[in-house]
Amino acid sequence: MTRVITYGSFDLFHEGHYKLLERAKKLGDYLIVGVTTEQYDESRGKLNVVDSIIDRIENVKKTGFADKIIVEDHVGQKVEDIHKYSVDIFTIGSDWTGEFDYLKDFCKVIYLERTKEISSTLIRKQKYPIIKLGIVGTGRIASRFIPEAKFVSGIETVSAYNPHRESVERFGKRFGIRAESENFENFLEPLDAVYIASLHQTHFEYAKAALNRGKHVLCEKPMALSRVQALELYTIAKANDCLLMEAIKTAYCPGFNQLLGVARSGIIGNIVDVEACFTRIADTETRESKDPNYGGGFLEFGNHTMLPIFKLLGTQYKSVSFDSIKDVRGIDLYTKASFTFDRGMALSKTGIAVKSEGQLIIAGTKGYILAESPWWLTKSFEVRFENAYKKEQYTAKFLGDGLRYELSEFVSLIHNGERKSYKFTEEESIAMAGVMEKFMEMRK
Numbered sequence: 001m002t003r004v005i006t007y008g009s010f011d012l013f014h015e016g017h018y019k020l021l022e023r024a025k026k027l028g029d030y031l032i033v034g035v036t037t038e039q040y041d042e043s044r045g046k047l048n049v050v051d052s053i054i055d056r057i058e059n060v061k062k063t064g065f066a067d068k069i070i071v072e073d074h075v076g077q078k079v080e081d082i083h084k085y086s087v088d089i090f091t092i093g094s095d096w097t098g099e100f101d102y103l104k105d106f107c108k109v110i111y112l113e114r115t116k117e118i119s120s121t122l123i124r125k126q127k128y129p130i131i132k133l134g135i136v137g138t139g140r141i142a143s144r145f146i147p148e149a150k151f152v153s154g155i156e157t158v159s160a161y162n163p164h165r166e167s168v169e170r171f172g173k174r175f176g177i178r179a180e181s182e183n184f185e186n187f188l189e190p191l192d193a194v195y196i197a198s199l200h201q202t203h204f205e206y207a208k209a210a211l212n213r214g215k216h217v218l219c220e221k222p223m224a225l226s227r228v229q230a231l232e233l234y235t236i237a238k239a240n241d242c243l244l245m246e247a248i249k250t251a252y253c254p255g256f257n258q259l260l261g262v263a264r265s266g267i268i269g270n271i272v273d274v275e276a277c278f279t280r281i282a283d284t285e286t287r288e289s290k291d292p293n294y295g296g297g298f299l300e301f302g303n304h305t306m307l308p309i310f311k312l313l314g315t316q317y318k319s320v321s322f323d324s325i326k327d328v329r330g331i332d333l334y335t336k337a338s339f340t341f342d343r344g345m346a347l348s349k350t351g352i353a354v355k356s357e358g359q360l361i362i363a364g365t366k367g368y369i370l371a372e373s374p375w376w377l378t379k380s381f382e383v384r385f386e387n388a389y390k391k392e393q394y395t396a397k398f399l400g401d402g403l404r405y406e407l408s409e410f411v412s413l414i415h416n417g418e419r420k421s422y423k424f425t426e427e428e429s430i431a432m433a434g435v436m437e438k439f440m441e442m443r444k
């Protein structure tokens, strides 16, 4: 018996897939088809798979060509499968020619001619028109965002806005996009969505104006500086059927979501304490080092440190108190925010002129999770127990700057007509704005 194996995402199942499976089946007597998981696709940079793995498996099954369907979820699995299933032939489309020659040590490798003029990417483009995105603000984060956006299909950055003409023109030239400095309404007009990456204190007004014009909004953190502001934005978003997402990039990263899953699995028992630290010694000339009203450590990094706290202990904290070391202008150089909850406690440590170990520790009644610096770009974490020899390590892929994950979530929610992400909820966003408000009041 000749056993054949092939792999693919098989998203938006099309004729090219059908023909490939038909020919693969004819190469032998028994066909095994490996369907990739979303996580595996994400880890190799394929961020916009539309169909769920269940649907994709179902579509492969319906062709009647597959004798066995397996799931592919990690690098190196192909060699394992070839041994495990005593495979004679590995086959795949000609778009991969040469890529899998290394498998020739284990079985025969055949590249089948790809069906012309059809692909999942093409169907995705036809089904979902490209989202035209404009960027508000042309600073550091905006410059990092544009190259990241190129990894997400279905969206195109077309313009930038900044009331400072020189800055926006320089930015527009650098990235080959339209620059607008005069009229915000004109800037909004041709767009489907905006990414707000301007100064903290301007986020609210820009987001409000864009939502009122029916544009989807991805807004840098802190999106709002009071509960009332945050509530207002979500209300306007709902009224205009717009997606409003706060861009806390960690929330959308695969590794961080895996960490949350492990933490909630019961492996460390009941979670009673979350301690998150994020510090960076900032250049003294930066906005966060100079602005007495909207600079400082907590406004800069507090959304990041509050993220695991609210995710794991909920948003209904009983109390929050702050201790800060400030400079003469009142800018917090280092801030500890302590929370108490019915079921535990939490500590956030942020700083722009103090350096500490940037780790995340989640303590439970049976063990703890340690995610080392930079935990906010979650690449790995460890579960530890009383017995110091018993450790479980987890690693996850984290590509580029990580901004592609939040954008990918933004795009897929818009495409699917959804208006909220479970990865970072409205309730969590409003609660964070409330803490920011309390911090700013305390600082007065």
Ligand code: CTP
Residues within 6 Å of the ligand: 007, 008, 009, 010, 011, 016, 017, 020, 091, 092, 093, 094, 095, 096, 113, 114, 115, 116, 117, 118, 119, 120, 121, 122
């Ligand atoms: N395939 C093919 N002809 C096409 C499209 C895909 O023969 N027109 C083959 C691929 O070469 C692969 C299998 O079908 O062997 C599964 O491919 P997959 O990557 O899932 O499909 P694509 O349409 O290429 O997806 P994407 O556009 O997302 O890359």
